[in-house]
Amino acid sequence: AQTVTQSQPEMSVQEAETVTLSCTYDTSESDYYLFWYKQPPSRQMILVIRQEAYKQQNATENRFSVNFQKAAKSFSLKISDSQLGDAAMYFCAYRLIQGAQKLVFGQGTRLTINP
Amino acid sequence: DGGITQSPKYLFRKEGQNVTLSCEQNLNHDAMYWYRQDPGQGLRLIYYSQIVNDFQKGDIAEGYSVSREKKESFPLTVTSAQKNPTAFYLCASSIVLSGTKQYFGPGTRLTVL
Numbered sequence: 021a022q023t024v025t026q027s028q029p030e031m032s033v034q035e036a037e038t039v040t041l042s043c044t045y046d047t048s049e050s051d052y053y054l055f056w057y058k059q060p061p062s063r064q065m066i067l068v069i070r071q072e073a074y075k076q077q078n079a080t081e082n083r084f085s086v087n088f089q090k091a092a093k094s095f096s097l098k099i100s101d102s103q104l105g106d107a108a109m110y111f112c113a114y115r116l117i118q119g120a121q122k123l124v125f126g127q128g129t130r131l132t133i134n135p
Numbered sequence: 136d137g138g139i140t141q142s143p144k145y146l147f148r149k150e151g152q153n154v155t156l157s158c159e160q161n162l163n164h165d166a167m168y169w170y171r172q173d174p175g176q177g178l179r180l181i182y183y184s185q186i187v188n189d190f191q192k193g194d195i196a197e198g199y200s201v202s203r204e205k206k207e208s209f210p211l212t213v214t215s216a217q218k219n220p221t222a223f224y225l226c227a228s229s230i231v232l233s234g235t236k237q238y239f240g241p242g243t244r245l246t247v248l
Contacts, residue, residue: 065239111177121166121229125177
């Protein structure tokens with residue numbers, strides 16, 4: 021079975037600085053997707069970034085980028101120029117490319133932005 | 136506006152009662168999902184459906200039931216057999232195509248008194 025682990029329950033960063041959230045996963049499959057979702061206090065899940073496992077290039081979305089290390093099964097999220105609105109729970113998730121499109125989530129990391 | 140609606144936002148029930156959570160989408164998505172979220176944990180999949188009149192158990196289906204009679208609707212019933220039903224429930228939907236993302240509803244907070 022696939023599992024996703026986020027080893028940092030909480031992180032904090034000063035506004036405008038950079039922070040990296042860690043995620044590792046376990047799978048025997050070679051074709052899959054990895055995601056980072058943000059859950060603000062409203063509890064609405066918002067997709068931040070997506071990575072296809074077959075792509076070597078790391079995905080980027082504005083201030084958000086990932087460091088995808090397939091051999092190490094590691095998928096970290098870097099947030100640059102942190103803003104107060106980035107404060108939220110962040111979840112790493114995994115999904116197979118083929119078959120049922122069900123997501124497997126990590127436990128989450130609560131990110132606090134200090135002004 | 137297109138999206139997913141869940142109602143009600145907060146739900147209270149007495150122990151031993153069944154309760155049904157609503158999930159409706161107007162995105163014309165084929166697939167729909169129900170997740171449960173507990174404090175300190177990520178989301179866990181309860182049930183999912185990739186087409187009308189078909190659904191599959193997820194990782195924690197015991198004590199829950201679903202139906203998918205219409206493409207737009209995927210209600211979740213929490214039965215009295217669910218031992219610890221107090222949680223936050225999220226519904227999601229997606230097109231059944233490789234690479235597409237799941238869209239989430241605003242969630243329902245269920246509290247058993």
